[in-house]
Amino acid sequence: MFSFSHLSIPVIQAPMAGGVNTPSLVAAVSNAGGLGSFGFAYTTPEKIHADLKATGDLINQAPRKRINANFFVFEEPIMPNLEMQRAALHDLQSVIGDWGIQTSLPSSPYIPNLEEMLEPIWEHQPEVLTFHFGIPPEQVIEKAHTLNISVGITATSLEEALKIQSAGADFIVAQGIEAGGHRGIFNSDGTDLQLSTMDLLRALNGRVRIPVIAAGGIMDGQDIHQMISLGASAVQMGTAFLTALESGASSAHRRFVMEHHHLGTHFTRAFSGRSAQGIHNEFMKVMEGKTYLPFPAQNTMTAPMRQWALEKDEGHYQSLWAGRSYAKARALSAHDLMIILQHEYLAAKATT
Numbered sequence: 001m002f003s004f005s006h007l008s009i010p011v012i013q014a015p016m017a018g019g020v021n022t023p024s025l026v027a028a029v030s031n032a033g034g035l036g037s038f039g040f041a042y043t044t045p046e047k048i049h050a051d052l053k054a055t056g057d058l059i060n061q062a063p064r065k066r067i068n069a070n071f072f073v074f075e076e077p078i079m080p081n082l083e084m085q086r087a088a089l090h091d092l093q094s095v096i097g098d099w100g101i102q103t104s105l106p107s108s109p110y111i112p113n114l115e116e117m118l119e120p121i122w123e124h125q126p127e128v129l130t131f132h133f134g135i136p137p138e139q140v141i142e143k144a145h146t147l148n149i150s151v152g153i154t155a156t157s158l159e160e161a162l163k164i165q166s167a168g169a170d171f172i173v174a175q176g177i178e179a180g181g182h183r184g185i186f187n188s189d190g191t192d193l194q195l196s197t198m199d200l201l202r203a204l205n206g207r208v209r210i211p212v213i214a215a216g217g218i219m220d221g222q223d224i225h226q227m228i229s230l231g232a233s234a235v236q237m238g239t240a241f242l243t244a245l246e247s248g249a250s251s252a253h254r255r256f257v258m259e260h261h262h263l264g265t266h267f268t269r270a271f272s273g274r275s276a277q278g279i280h281n282e283f284m285k286v287m288e289g290k291t292y293l294p295f296p297a298q299n300t301m302t303a304p305m306r307q308w309a310l311e312k313d314e315g316h317y318q319s320l321w322a323g324r325s326y327a328k329a330r331a332l333s334a335h336d337l338m339i340i341l342q343h344e345y346l347a348a349k350a351t352t
């Protein structure tokens with residue numbers, strides 16, 4: 001079974017759904033002694049199969065299965081009545097006006113089939129399988145364990161962490177409010193304690209038995225050391241890898257992370273229907289107070305606009321998910337970034 005003590009650098013490159021994770025990025029991180037991840041939430045089973053195979057072929061410095069495959073725990077959305085759905089479509093269309101983008105109301109099924117998406121996982125058997133937004137069905141955790149696959153689940157509070165432990169998961173990804181991307185909270189309409197990564201680690205310390213991984217705002221070796229000192233077994237870093245040379249982030253995404261530091265980050269539901277943190281661009285601003293469909297229907301409805309923006313290299317209409325410390329991102333190869341992180345981490349450790 002996978003153990004974080006197997007990593008020579010206690011770093012997980014975060015799963016980032018939407019094309020950021022490429023086989024070369026994931027393999028570079030695992031080859032450098034960390035754990036590379038794929039965010040497969042929106043990926044077809046065929047592409048999952050191809051990505052896992054390509055990555056296994058590129059891993060040569062670690063076990064070939066040193067890969068984390070990550071999925072969302074989707075729930076079928078409760079759609080509002082047709083009038084409200086039309087209002088959400090109208091609000092989107094009023095923003096994108098006459099740019100020639102074809103938009104329409106999505107139809108059911110709104111969510112992908114998790115069972116089908118997991119088929120390539122059972123075939124390729126990556127060492128680690130993680131979930132975001134909730135706990136997967138019991139039989140999924142059991143099946144992973146029979147295949148020697150470790151299971152991790154995101155928590156944003158002690159209450160969620162205890163549920164994850166009781167469900168039989170092997171570790172908790174403790175996601176603080178600084179983190180980029182979707183907030184992993186189980187009930188997106190419930191109260192969010194909005195704990196920082198450090199406060200969440202303190203809340204979990206001594207109260208859970210399974211390993212805790214810190215996620216949110218971790219950008220350098222000093223940050224890694226701070227999280228390990230607070231009891232984390234490793235850290236999960238997303239934003240720091242967005243600008244890695246092997247990342248599949250769009251050119252606008254990279255440019256905004258490297259240059260648009262004045263914008264800062266913000267949480268929005270406007271892109272997907274569920275709260276996520278990203279660079280505070282025009283779309284987020286103009287959609288403030290507008291009507292949205294529930295997750296992931298809003299994501300499907302905004303897809304043509306995001307594709308248009310991708311083709312036009314227009315960052316203001318793409319979801320530029322990024323954490324609060326994005327100004328500290330470095331544009332390096334993943335290998336070089338891992339080497340630097342290790343040096344910084346060891347230096348920070350040596351001074352305490």
Ligand SMILES: Cc1cc2nc3c(=O)[nH]c(=O)nc-3n(C[C@H](O)[C@H](O)[C@H](O)COP(=O)(O)O)c2cc1C
Nearest residue numbers: 014016017039132179180181216217238239321323
């Ligand atoms: C572009 C982007 C996409 C993300 N997609 C996922 C995802 O698919 N699954 C997941 O569990 N977490 C996802 N996250 C959240 C990360 O797992 C992690 O919590 C976060 O990146 C940590 O904060 P940081 O961005 O400050 O490093 C995403 C984060 C970013 C920046």
